Amino acid sequence: MISVRNTRSDVIHAAGRLFAERGYHGTSMRDLGKELGLLGSSLYSHVESKQDLLVEVVEEGARLFEAVAEQARATPGTARDRLAALVAGHVNVVLDNVNVARTFLNEARMLDAEHRERIVEARDHYEGVFRSVLADGVGDGSFRSDIDPKTSSIYILSVLNALERWYDPAGPLDRDELIGDLTTFLITGIG
Amino acid sequence: MISVRNTRSDVIHAAGRLFAERGYHGTSMRDLGKELGLLGSSLYSHVESKQDLLVEVVEEGARLFEAVAEQARATPGTARDRLAALVAGHVNVVLDNVNVARTFLNEARMLDAEHRERIVEARDHYEGVFRSVLADGVGDGSFRSDIDPKTSSIYILSVLNALERWYDPAGPLDRDELIGDLTTFLITGIG
DNA sequence: CCTACCGATCGGTAGG
DNA sequence: CCTACCGATCGGTAGG
Numbered sequence: 001m002i003s004v005r006n007t008r009s010d011v012i013h014a015a016g017r018l019f020a021e022r023g024y025h026g027t028s029m030r031d032l033g034k035e036l037g038l039l040g041s042s043l044y045s046h047v048e049s050k051q052d053l054l055v056e057v058v059e060e061g062a063r064l065f066e067a068v069a070e071q072a073r074a075t076p077g078t079a080r081d082r083l084a085a086l087v088a089g090h091v092n093v094v095l096d097n098v099n100v101a102r103t104f105l106n107e108a109r110m111l112d113a114e115h116r117e118r119i120v121e122a123r124d125h126y127e128g129v130f131r132s133v134l135a136d137g138v139g140d141g142s143f144r145s146d147i148d149p150k151t152s153s154i155y156i157l158s159v160l161n162a163l164e165r166w167y168d169p170a171g172p173l174d175r176d177e178l179i180g181d182l183t184t185f186l187i188t189g190i191g
Numbered sequence: 192m193i194s195v196r197n198t199r200s201d202v203i204h205a206a207g208r209l210f211a212e213r214g215y216h217g218t219s220m221r222d223l224g225k226e227l228g229l230l231g232s233s234l235y236s237h238v239e240s241k242q243d244l245l246v247e248v249v250e251e252g253a254r255l256f257e258a259v260a261e262q263a264r265a266t267p268g269t270a271r272d273r274l275a276a277l278v279a280g281h282v283n284v285v286l287d288n289v290n291v292a293r294t295f296l297n298e299a300r301m302l303d304a305e306h307r308e309r310i311v312e313a314r315d316h317y318e319g320v321f322r323s324v325l326a327d328g329v330g331d332g333s334f335r336s337d338i339d340p341k342t343s344s345i346y347i348l349s350v351l352n353a354l355e356r357w358y359d360p361a362g363p364l365d366r367d368e369l370i371g372d373l374t375t376f377l378i379t380g381i382g
Numbered sequence: 383c384c385t386a387c388c389g390a391t392c393g394g395t396a397g398g
Numbered sequence: 399c400c401t402a403c404c405g406a407t408c409g410g411t412a413g414g
Contacts, residue, residue, distance in 0.1 A: 005399080025216035029393060041394075042399045048392065080382075106297065110217065134381065143381045147373065151364070155376050158353030159346050162338065166345055173342070181339065185346050189380035190325065190334045191271075196383080220409060232410075233383045241409065384414085391408065398401085 006036050009048045012060075013099075015053040020102035024054055024110040054107060055097050055115050061104025062122040064093045070131040079137030080187075086130060087186065088179050090160045095167065095175060127153055143187075156186055202237045203251075204290075206244040211293035215245055215301040244296060246306050252295025253313040255284045260320040270328030270380075277321060278377065280302050281351045281368050286358065286366060293355050318344055334378075347377055 014035045018027040029050055030040035047053055068089030075085040094101045108119045130153035137143040158180065167178065205226045209218040220241055221231035238244050259280030266276040285292045299310045321344035328334040350373065358369065 016277055023216055023301070025214055028391075030391080038399060039401090040392090041401085041403095043211065043374070044394065045399065105226050136382075144379070147376075147381050148309065151372055152376065152381050154353070154357055155350050155373070158350045158356075162345070162349030162353065165349075181342050182343075182346070185338075185343065187380045187382035188335070188337050188345075190328075191376045191378035219407075221407080229383060230385090231408090232385085232387095235410065331383065386412090388411075389409100392406075393404105395404075396402090398399105 002084075006038065008046045010036065011043060012053060013058045016057040016099040016103050018055065019057060019107050020099040024050075024103075024107045036118070051112060051115075054103070054111060056099055057103045058108045058111060058115070058119055061097070061100045061108075061117060064097060064100065065090070065104075065126050066122065067125050068093055072133070073129060077132050077139055078142050080142035082133045083130075083137065083142070083186075084183060086133060087156075087160065087183055090157075091163065091175070091182070092177050094160070094163045095169065098164060105161055105164060127157060130156060159186065197229065197237070199237045201227065202234060203244060203247045206247040207251075207290040210245065210248060210298050211290040215241075215294075215298045227359065235258050241304075242303060243295070245302060247311055248291055248294045249299045249302060249306070252288070252291045252299075253310060254294075255288060255291065256281070256317050256369055260317050261282055263324070269333050270331050271333035272322050273324045274321075274328065274333070274377075275374060277324060278347075278351065281348075282354065282366070282370050282373070285351070285354045286360065287305060289355060296352055296355060318348060321347060352376065 011032070015027070015032055018032055028040065031041040032053075032080055033043055037045075047056075068086065069085075072082050072085035072089060075082045104119075108116065111119060131149045134143060134147065134149035134152050138145055138147065138149065161167060163178075167173075169175075173181070202223070206218070209226060211222055213222075219231065220234055223244075224231040224234055227234075238247075259277065263273050263276035263280060266273045271350055295310075299314075302310060322340045325334060325338065325340035325343050329336050329338065329340065347372065353370075358364075360366075364372070
């Protein structure tokens with residue numbers, strides 16, 4: 001009595017899985033059908049096109065990260081507290097939605113021009129939140145006064161986004177240790 | 192009198208360009224032919240298969256990074272000096288070979304099992320050099336004694352590898368400034 | 383490096 | 399969600 005019929009949501013999530021594993025162009029509609037136990041052609045009763053699937057997955061990613069930004073901005077306390085919220089929130093999104101995060105980070109460039117632009121804007125906005133938290137933190141003494149908020153936010157996001165590439169939830173480092181270790185690294189460096 | 196005939200090296204470099212821009216599966220042999228001013232079928236007088244091209248590009252990447260590791264290991268002085276050599280060397284490889292670096296970082300997973308394993312080993316070895324420099328640096332006082340060389344090396348490589356995604360050689364930040372800013376961030380953090 | 387192909391697979395549609 | 403397709407494109411080959 002397992003799974004009688006697939007929903008649109010099932011299709012989108014399976015697409016996220018395959019796009020994350022094999023890439024958008026490495027995934028055929030027939031591959032995706034097989035993953036769901038149906039034919040490639042049957043997918044078109046759930047979505048209009050393959051591109052449509054990529055749009056859905058990538059935009060889900062954008063929404064998840066945007067929610068992190070909003071929640072962090074609403075966090076009371078110092079800029080350092082808000083940065084901690086950004087870091088923890090970002091880690092949680094990546095670890096709880098690896099496939100969506102992977103597709104968002106690696107396959108968004110395969111989007112058609114129109115959708116790609118919207119995602120670039122969303123990404124810029126998200127990075128802007130990091131930047132302004134860092135700038136605030138320079139003002140309130142949370143961070144060093146000689147950092148450049150622009151490059152620093154990119155460095156921080158580089159470390160956070162790369163999690164998708166190496167973090168193993170079954171490995172020795174649990175989520176809280178990861179967040180702690182990461183935060184220490186970002187704030188104190190290795191020196 | 193420009194370019195009469197293409198060499199195997201021309202083909203490989205053009206392949207790197209397209210693999211970097213559109214991904215391995217997003218690039219057809221006919222696309223690549225067009226890039227070089229010939230037909231897709233003509234490429235088979237230079238290479239045996241499309242996979243062959245990916246192997247060549249990715250293995251060139253592996254060699255470039257390996258050379259950085261060797262040179263850094265031979266650098267006299269403290270572990271901090273050797274880390275500086277790794278950082279500068281890695282940055283130079285990425286900035287001087289964006290297409291190769293991109294393909295190495297993003298498309299190696301499209302390799303067939305056999306070649307992929309070799310690349311994973313090469314990558315593990317490279318990361319191991321970072322790890323041992325960090326461990327040495329904990330011993331000689333270059334770095335904090337409470338860092339974990341394993342996660343720290345991953346964080347550092349995360350920042351270095353992400354350069355491919357955002358650094359603009361035509362932007363305001365020149366190479367030396369970048370290396371300096373990056374090094375300060377890695378060693379001192381933002382706090 | 384081209385001509386002239388090959389079988390396989392691609393995204394997608396009509397109609398049920 | 400399936401049957402039965404469609405034209406286009408894919409990686410690749412034989413022979414020059």
